Amino acid sequence: MRTTQDLYKMKQNGEKITMLTAYDYPSARQVEKAGIDTILVGDSLGMTVLGYDTTVQVTLDDMIHHGRAVRRGAPNTFVIVDMPIGSVGISMEQDLNNALTLYQTTNANAIKAEGAHLTDFVARCKQIGIPVVAHLGLTPQSVGVMGYSVQAKTKDAATQLIEDCKAMEAAGAIMIVLEVIPSDLAETISQSVNIPIIGIGAGNGTDGQVLVYHDVLQYEQEHRAKFVKVYGDFSRGVDAIQQFNEEVKSGVFPSEEYTYKAKIMDELNKGEV
Ligand SMILES: Nc1nc(=O)c2c([nH]1)NC[C@@H]1CN(c3ccc(C(=O)N[C@@H](CCC(=O)O)C(=O)O)cc3)CN21
Ligand SMILES: CC(C)C(=O)C(=O)O
Ligand SMILES: [Mg+2]
DSSP: OOHHHHHHHHTTTTEEEEEOOOOHHHHHHHHHHOOSEEEEEEEHHHHHHHHSSSSTTTTTTHHHHHHHHHHHOOOTSEEEEEETTTTSSHHHHHHHHHHHHHHHHHTTTTEEEOOOOGHHHHHHHHHHHEEEEEEESSSSGGGGHHHTTOOOHHHHHHHHHHHHHHHHHTTTTTEEEEOOHHHHHHHHHHOOOSSHHHHHHHOSSSSSEEEEHHHHOOOOOSSSTOOOOOOOGGGHHHHHHHHHHHHHTTTSSSSSGOOOOHHHHHHHHHHHH
16 A cells, blocks of 8 residues: 555656546446556546536535545555535535545545635644645636636736745645646646645646546547546447347357256256146
């Protein structure tokens, strides 16, 4: 199992850090088997496995349920679980109770929270012993107020983001996810802080990259963001299911190969006649 210190060392050595989301036991097993450095149980599960339009309907209970399954599937990988909308940023007492519940019940290695306003929360978590990953730039829980557009495109916004990242490091964040920002800015930030910067739609100059499991493996998708590279094709699963359906209807399945035989009816028939 990698530690936070191992991830710092990877940054220092210029070794890129990989992160992929996983949402359940089988996906977690696959991601661990593939040798990915860190797993994110993203609240994107609202879209990828629960069928919501955005992440804003995801609850703390959803994250606990999926986080526990991922931990069981990836016992040897550094696992980060997202704090969903409203589970943080309401009041310090409530935020800390939620953070502790998520961290303890999932047995994750860290939790992640969206927004630059959470520096005090991050610092308090550190005091309690909870490692926090900050998530800045495009924060999808705020889709209703910021949309899914590229962030930090103006000089002022870029300066602010650099300050926010430094403040998160000072508060004790163990890593920062930067989502959908210009690549030169992400590179500068990565060079300006000592904690690892993990990018998504933030170019090649960050310390690592994160993508969503269902995007990488191409489940059905109506809209694909520009930053998504597809590496597999799970949409073919539909073909397999279609074939099963056809083979049962036509009687092809189950053939002999899949059938148990003991000539038991001959015996029964003899006895009864
Ligand atoms: N399947 C999935 N993948 C993700 O990466 C993801 C989720 N779900 N759900 C939560 C958030 C939402 N995310 C998104 C979704 C769409 C864009 C998008 O379409 N962006 C535009 C940029 C528009 C502009 O130029 O300003 C794009 O065309 O890429 C970005 C981030 C990232 N996260
Ligand atoms: C896209 C990543 C960074 C995320 O927060 C998620 O999957 O929920
Ligand atoms: Mg998320």
